[in-house]
Amino acid sequence: MNDDKARAFPDVQEDIERWRRTPNTPQTRSPAYRLAFTDDDFMCRDELRPVRLQLELLKTGMILDEYGVNSTIVLFGGARVPDPANKAGARTETLAELSKYYDEARRFARIVTERGQRGGADMDNVIVTGGGPGVMEAGNRGAQEAGGVSIGLNIVLPHEQAPNGYVTPDLCFNFHYFAIRKMHFLMRARAICIFPGGFGTLDETFESLTLIQTKRMAPIPFLLFGEEFWRRIVNWEALADAGTISASDLDLFRFVETAEQAVEVIDTWDAPTEAPSGIQQ
Numbered sequence: 290m291n292d293d294k295a296r297a298f299p300d301v302q303e304d305i306e307r308w309r310r311t312p313n314t315p316q317t318r319s320p321a322y323r324l325a326f327t328d329d330d331f332m333c334r335d336e337l338r339p340v341r342l343q344l345e346l347l348k349t350g351m352i353l354d355e356y357g358v359n360s361t362i363v364l365f366g367g368a369r370v371p372d373p374a375n376k377a378g379a380r381t382e383t384l385a386e387l388s389k390y391y392d393e394a395r396r397f398a399r400i401v402t403e404r405g406q407r408g409g410a411d412m413d414n415v416i417v418t419g420g421g422p423g424v425m426e427a428g429n430r431g432a433q434e435a436g437g438v439s440i441g442l443n444i445v446l447p448h449e450q451a452p453n454g455y456v457t458p459d460l461c462f463n464f465h466y467f468a469i470r471k472m473h474f475l476m477r478a479r480a481i482c483i484f485p486g487g488f489g490t491l492d493e494t495f496e497s498l499t500l501i502q503t504k505r506m507a508p509i510p511f512l513l514f515g516e517e518f519w520r521r522i523v524n525w526e527a528l529a530d531a532g533t534i535s536a537s538d539l540d541l542f543r544f545v546e547t548a549e550q551a552v553e554v555i556d557t558w559d560a561p562t563e564a565p566s567g568i569q570q
Contacts, residue, residue, distance in 0.1 A: 301326075345469040349462050353440070353477070356460060359411040361440065361477045362401050364394055365493045366424025366484030366514075368450075390484045390514055391427045397482065397548035398431030398439070404552075406437040414479055415440060420452040420461060424484040429455035442470050471496060480510040480555050485518045501541055502534070508541065510558040512551050516544035 308324055311317045325331055332341065371379050371388045379385040398416045405414030416432040418425035420441025432439035433455045441456030444464045452461050464470040475481075475497060483494050494513075500506035513519045528534045545551045 342466060342469060345464055345466055346472065349442075349469075349473050350476070352462075353460070353473075356438075357412050358415050358440070358460075358477065360413045360415070360479045361417040362398075362405075362414045363474050363478050363481045364398065364416060364418045364424065364428035364484065365474075365481070365486065365490050366390070366394060366418075366428075367486030367490055368419075368421045368423040368425065369487070370423040370427075370485060372427070387485045387515070387518070391424060393514060393546075393548050393551075394424045394427035394482075394484055395431040395434075397551055398428040399435040400431075400548055400552055402432040402435035402437035402439070406435075412438070417442065417474060417477075418456075419443065419489075420456050421450050422453055424486065426453040426455060429453055429457075433457075442473055444470055475500065475506060478509060480512070480558075482512045482514065482551060483519075484514045491522075498538075498541060502538055510555045511542040512545050512554060513542055514545055514551070516546065519544065 305324065305327060308327070316322060320328065320330060323331070331337065367387075369380070369384055370391050371384060372391050373388040376385040376388040379388065401414050402416060406412050415438060416428050417440035418428040420429070420443035425441070429439045429441060430453075438457040438460060439455070440460040440462070441452050442462050442464065443450065443452045444467065452463075462473075471493065474493070481497050483490065497506070498511065501508055501511065519525075525539055529536045529539055543554050545554055
């Protein structure tokens, strides 16, 4: 209930403040006396994992709904792909060559944002990235340059990955669970754009394709930027020739090279007839 006048019980914040003003005694200092939802030690117990999973699902979803995000365009890609302005410092020649896709991701995000965010209560085709460096930074950067907002779904990693400075602060999220993070990538997706990347990008690519292939997710435009790169990484036709996928599964995605080509492919993609966009909930 949102109407405070109709509330039959104390607001949770009121009780938190009352609890904080409780006299300091051996009893009130005991961990057992803490309100359960304010007790970090309790919330981090193994038995509370289902609750933490639900909280990560709820928090991001509620904030995106309140912000008016209706649909998204997903950008997956490598954190190590450099800005062309810094490609001289790339760790390999290949990464330096792949820096052109930083510019394509940046320009694509700018075009999509200019087209999709025209004001009003609902925002469509909001760029969402993993919130990190490389291709992710390029996507958030392009959206900011277009004067729009973008989403960053960051995750806690051992090397302390921090969100890039172009993510809209109100839409910058941090996750503990990879699985819940990937759900939020896909729940509002109108298109998925994959740029060159490493293990993380491959994981996101094949999980998304599997969901579409098995009809757990509605078919949506699925674009692989950089045909030469992706054909070197995956022998797609060999999978079909071996019978481990159907020949028709090769139609689930398209190769593109430029931002403009990607926009055209999305605009002319055959629309699904059965289900709306997004992952099955």
